[in-house]
Amino acid sequence: MESLKLAIEDARARYISINPLSEAADKRAEEFMPGGNTRSVLHFGPFPLTMVAGEGAELVDLDGHRYIDFVGDYSAGLFGHSDETIKAAVCEAMDKGIVMGAPTAYERELAALLCNRYRSLDQVRFCNSGTEANLMALTSALAITGRKKILAFNDAYHGGVIKFPGGSCQLNVPYDFVLADYNDVEGTADTIRQVGDELAAVIVEPILGAGGNIKGDPEFMHMLRDLTTETGALLIFDEVKTARLGPEGKQGILNIKPDLASFGKFIAGGLPTGAFGGTAEVMAHFNPKLEGNWNHAGTFNNNVCSMAAGCAAMGKIYTAERAHEFFEWSEAFRLSLNEMFAEKAVPMYANGRGSIIAIHFSTKRTGKTSEISAGCRTLRPLLHMELLLAGILICGRGDIFLSLPMNDGHLAKARLALEEFADRYKPLIEDVLG
Numbered sequence: 001m002e003s004l005k006l007a008i009e010d011a012r013a014r015y016i017s018i019n020p021l022s023e024a025a026d027k028r029a030e031e032f033m034p035g036g037n038t039r040s041v042l043h044f045g046p047f048p049l050t051m052v053a054g055e056g057a058e059l060v061d062l063d064g065h066r067y068i069d070f071v072g073d074y075s076a077g078l079f080g081h082s083d084e085t086i087k088a089a090v091c092e093a094m095d096k097g098i099v100m101g102a103p104t105a106y107e108r109e110l111a112a113l114l115c116n117r118y119r120s121l122d123q124v125r126f127c128n129s130g131t132e133a134n135l136m137a138l139t140s141a142l143a144i145t146g147r148k149k150i151l152a153f154n155d156a157y158h159g160g161v162i163k164f165p166g167g168s169c170q171l172n173v174p175y176d177f178v179l180a181d182y183n184d185v186e187g188t189a190d191t192i193r194q195v196g197d198e199l200a201a202v203i204v205e206p207i208l209g210a211g212g213n214i215k216g217d218p219e220f221m222h223m224l225r226d227l228t229t230e231t232g233a234l235l236i237f238d239e240v241k242t243a244r245l246g247p248e249g250k251q252g253i254l255n256i257k258p259d260l261a262s263f264g265k266f267i268a269g270g271l272p273t274g275a276f277g278g279t280a281e282v283m284a285h286f287n288p289k290l291e292g293n294w295n296h297a298g299t300f301n302n303n304v305c306s307m308a309a310g311c312a313a314m315g316k317i318y319t320a321e322r323a324h325e326f327f328e329w330s331e332a333f334r335l336s337l338n339e340m341f342a343e344k345a346v347p348m349y350a351n352g353r354g355s356i357i358a359i360h361f362s363t364k365r366t367g368k369t370s371e372i373s374a375g376c377r378t379l380r381p382l383l384h385m386e387l388l389l390a391g392i393l394i395c396g397r398g399d400i401f402l403s404l405p406m407n408d409g410h411l412a413k414a415r416l417a418l419e420e421f422a423d424r425y426k427p428l429i430e431d432v433l434g
């Protein structure tokens with residue numbers, strides 16, 4: 001462990017020496033924002049880079065370094081930083097009027113695009129973030145069933161106030177959550193049966209994102225569908241990230257129709273939004289033309305910039321065909337990383353699916369968070385720093401998100417950086433993992 005500590009210190013020293021302007025900007029920001037930060041996940045030690053420009057799939061920082069951006073704004077950046085079609089759509093919408101305070105053609109078009117794409121959506125409503133979409137889906141499930149308990153999974157992330165790292169979080173909304181282990185078929189089935197007719201909903205990410213981009217096993221996901229139907233609870237798929245996988249998201253890949261699904265991130269081309277929807281029967285509760293409907297408010301639910309960008313993004317760029325091609329291309333990259341790690345016999349593995357990847361320090365796919373060793377977690381800061389120093393931006397926790405403007409050259413550079421990391425640190429990795 002001492003050698004890992006020294007390696008991280010050495011990488012950080014090199015990082016500090018080439019980023020004096022980012023360091024100073026971070027220091028100045030501390031006066032008016034706690035720790036200089038307004039989005040916790042973007043913080044990392046010794047200080048985060050301040051970005052000043054983005055073009056395609058690349059970013060430039062305050063000290064003038066250029067990076068290939070595999071953070072991809074944690075998957076919201078699917079379209080990269082400067083897509084001309086999205087920029088034109090936003091400019092056109094702004095030219096026509098920024099705050100209409102009325103229905104516009106944009107949200108109607110985007111709603112149709114989403115409902116025609118995702119099988120769970122007869123109807124949809126927009127909000128402002130993935131967090132809000134999940135809150136709406138959960139509160140709808142509580143109101144529809146008249147029940148109180150919600151089953152979620154250890155290490156799941158459904159938003160800033162609905163997250164379970166290591167089990168719980170001080171800032172969570174005070175709902176009655178019951179937790180189970182992701183991909184634990186028997187344990188989860190037992191819990192669902194035990195909670196029985198008190199269970200309002202099961203909320204699940206088809207890929208456990210913040211928990212390490214762990215793919216939900218088909219058997220596990222189908223069990224959730226069957227048992228929620230049996231117990232009268234609603235099944236909510238959080239597809240905020242995974243809706244980008246293939247033409248129809250993970251619900252299409254798994255051939256499962258959840259009762260409700262939530263969306264966000266990329267569906268507005270990189271602008272803020274969220275959406276939740278489900279069967280016509282469930283969504284009818286929000287119909288303002290019906291007696292006793294539920295009032296769902298939100299000043300910016302249909303803000304024209306996000307809605308117009310979403311129409312361009314989902315209608316003109318990320319068509320079902322493009323989503324299919326992108327999935328195949330991304331998955332081939334992920335598999336090629338695993339071939340490379342296996343050839344080198346280095347205990348590293350690209351977990352995830354398609355364009356949603358996380359590097360694990362392990363020789364095989366991680367199927368449960370309990371399989372992530374303490375050593376794996378302690379190695380991630382070294383991987384993060386070394387890749388940054390090689391001009392490859394990845395998330396601090398090891399996530400890698402691909403974006404549409406990337407090309408084979410970008411992927412080759414990332415593969416090379418990972419290869420060099422593996423060559424350089426293989427003995428250290430083996431030592432840390434024991």
Ligand SMILES: Cc1ncc(COP(=O)(O)O)c(C=O)c1O
Nearest residue numbers: 129130131157158159240241264
């Ligand atoms: C699976 C999942 N659900 C919900 C959210 C919350 O979305 P937002 O950050 O837009 O509130 C996120 C964000 O990372 C997410 O990854």
